[in-house]
Amino acid sequence: MRYLLKVTGYSRQQLTRLIAQYRKTGRLSRQQRTTAGFKRRYTDRDIRLLAEMDERHDTPCGHAIKKLCERAYQVFGQSDYETLVGISVSHLYNLRQSKAYQR
Structure with a gap:
């Protein structure tokens, strides 16, 4: 876990979630969140x-x-x-x- 923290730069919580996901499914999948970011208010x-x-x-x-x-x-x-x-x-x-x- 310490090695992964240092190498990946992920937080401890994020690594815990990823490890749990890998143990459950046997694979890791990257989930893209929003691509557009924030909506522009002023044109x-x-x-x-x-x-x-x-x-x-x-x-x-x-x-x-x-x-x-x-x-x-x-x-x-x-x-x-x-x-x-x-x-x-x-x-x-x-x-x-x-x-x-x-x-």
């Missing part, structure tokens, strides 16, 4: 809207941009900003680091 279109809003207002702080997006949707009725209304300030900074935003 390139949303990131483009964010970049345009930043450009219009000379890239203010994240809190100000969040409020501007909320106003654009709630006060002025611009439905394009619907998904950006619920964005957190920290995720807004993450989107600013994305390739789509940089373009």
Whole structure:
């Protein structure tokens, strides 16, 4: 068990499960989990809207941009900003680091 821990890099719990599976079935089968990962919430279109809003207002702080997006949707009725209304300030900074935003 110690040898397998060191060589494979698996955790002790995972190795215990794999050994039990091998004893029960006589073989090990790799089970692929999700291939797509997380579903993308903000599209390139949303990131483009964010970049345009930043450009219009000379890239203010994240809190100000969040409020501007909320106003654009709630006060002025611009439905394009619907998904950006619920964005957190920290995720807004993450989107600013994305390739789509940089373009």
